[in-house]
Amino acid sequence: MRRFLAGALLFLLLLNSGNALAKDSEYHFIVKHGDSLSGYFSKLGLSNRLLANLLSASPQNKQLNQLNIGESVIIRLHSNRRFKSLSYRSHKKDTIEALLIGTRFVSSSNKDERNLSPLLVTKIVINNSFGYDAQKAGLGLSVVNTVVEALSWHLNFDTDLHKGDRFFIVTNGKKKPIGIIYKGKNKSVEAFSHTNERGKTSYYNRHGYTLNASFLRAPLKYKRISSKFQLSRYHPILKTYRPHRAVDYAADRGTPVVSTADGVVKLKGWKGALGKAIIIKHGANYTTVYAHLSKYARNLRQGGSVKKGQVIGYVGSTGRSTGAHLHYELRFKGKRKDPLSYKLPKQQKVAGSKLWGFRAQVSAILASL
Numbered sequence: 590m591r592r593f594l595a596g597a598l599l600f601l602l603l604l605n606s607g608n609a610l611a612k613d614s615e616y617h618f619i620v621k622h623g624d625s626l627s628g629y630f631s632k633l634g635l636s637n638r639l640l641a642n643l644l645s646a647s648p649q650n651k652q653l654n655q656l657n658i659g660e661s662v663i664i665r666l667h668s669n670r671r672f673k674s675l676s677y678r679s680h681k682k683d684t685i686e687a688l689l690i691g692t693r694f695v696s697s698s699n700k701d702e703r704n705l706s707p708l709l710v711t712k713i714v715i716n717n718s719f720g721y722d723a724q725k726a727g728l729g730l731s732v733v734n735t736v737v738e739a740l741s742w743h744l745n746f747d748t749d750l751h752k753g754d755r756f757f758i759v760t761n762g763k764k765k766p767i768g769i770i771y772k773g774k775n776k777s778v779e780a781f782s783h784t785n786e787r788g789k790t791s792y793y794n795r796h797g798y799t800l801n802a803s804f805l806r807a808p809l810k811y812k813r814i815s816s817k818f819q820l821s822r823y824h825p826i827l828k829t830y831r832p833h834r835a836v837d838y839a840a841d842r843g844t845p846v847v848s849t850a851d852g853v854v855k856l857k858g859w860k861g862a863l864g865k866a867i868i869i870k871h872g873a874n875y876t877t878v879y880a881h882l883s884k885y886a887r888n889l890r891q892g893g894s895v896k897k898g899q900v901i902g903y904v905g906s907t908g909r910s911t912g913a914h915l916h917y918e919l920r921f922k923g924k925r926k927d928p929l930s931y932k933l934p935k936q937q938k939v940a941g942s943k944l945w946g947f948r949a950q951v952s953a954i955l956a957s958l
């Protein structure tokens with residue numbers, strides 16, 4: 590059990606308002622016995638008149654006069670401590686969003702993220718492996734897979750986990766978790782579900798960005814494409830026709846090669862015809878391969894993480910190769926795809942109109958831990 594002082598500050602998020610200089614502040618309150626909105630207002634130095642304006646701005650705002658224990662209120666202030674906006678979520682799952690523009694409140698009731706109660710939290714402490722410990726904690730295989738898929742853009746389940754690391758899986762009775770939180774020895778990763786306008790449910794960080802990395806189109810500055818993705822190509826060394834499910838980029842020996850997305854180094858070493866090669870895993874489903882390298886970047890470590898655009902090696906002609914070039918493969922679920930045409934995942938953002946509701950859900954999930 591976590592205990593808080595009445596109206597305790599759960600946490601303070603500094604949000605970048607888009608202006609590099611100005612930082613907005615975000616205050617999350619979970620209503621305790623004796624709390625009221627006027628209490629929160631006075632705590633933050635906001636006036637009674639402002640509160641009165643807020644309450645009279647729309648009929649639904651009157652609800653804010655009667656907060657119930659356990660409900661959530663988020664108040665955001667501009668960097669100059671002036672009121673910016675408020676988000677409220679009631680037990681009846683009504684959400685009120687109020688934004689102060691000039692001297693006038695604009696408010697709306699958002700009912701899209703109303704899938705909150707009751708929240709069920711399963712805690713998993715790593716003792717053996719995630720799969721083993723999760724099933725021991727009662728999670729089904731499909732939830733285990735969802736967790737691995739959601740977090741694997743930022744967490745290597747083979748090498749990052751330490752004994753004693755914790756996972757919190759938050760569900761609301763539906764199949765897929767609505768919150769997945771990993772708190773490890775060296776890092777934390779959070780994922781919160783959100784269903785977009787097209788009905789697709791994905792996992793986002795608390796700021797409303799999907800967790801998947803986005804990809805660069807090419808892993809180097811090249812002179813020309815010397816061989817495209819094709820199912821039948823005459824091979825100059827083997828003197829036969831065979832598929833080339835990759836792109837070859839002609840470039841000078843020593844040209845830096847970068848990872849096309851955030852990921853984890855799965856292999857760094859000699860790989861037959863590919864010569865000196867690097868294989869990088871991006872999330873659960875994507876893999877990229879970089880081959881015929883002359884050498885590896887100095888700090889590159891098998892099992893280590895790489896960032897999009899990070900130099901991982903240098904163009905060469907090792908393995909079965911007739912001249913300096915980079916052989917680049919993109920694989921989705923193990924199948925080679927054409928890197929020049931394949932539709933790569935983009936990082937998505939929760940739509941602006943849904944963001945407040947999403948944030949209110951995030952704070953309720955975090956408060957339930």
Ligand SMILES: [Zn+2]
Nearest residue numbers: 835836837916
């Ligand atoms: Zn090739």
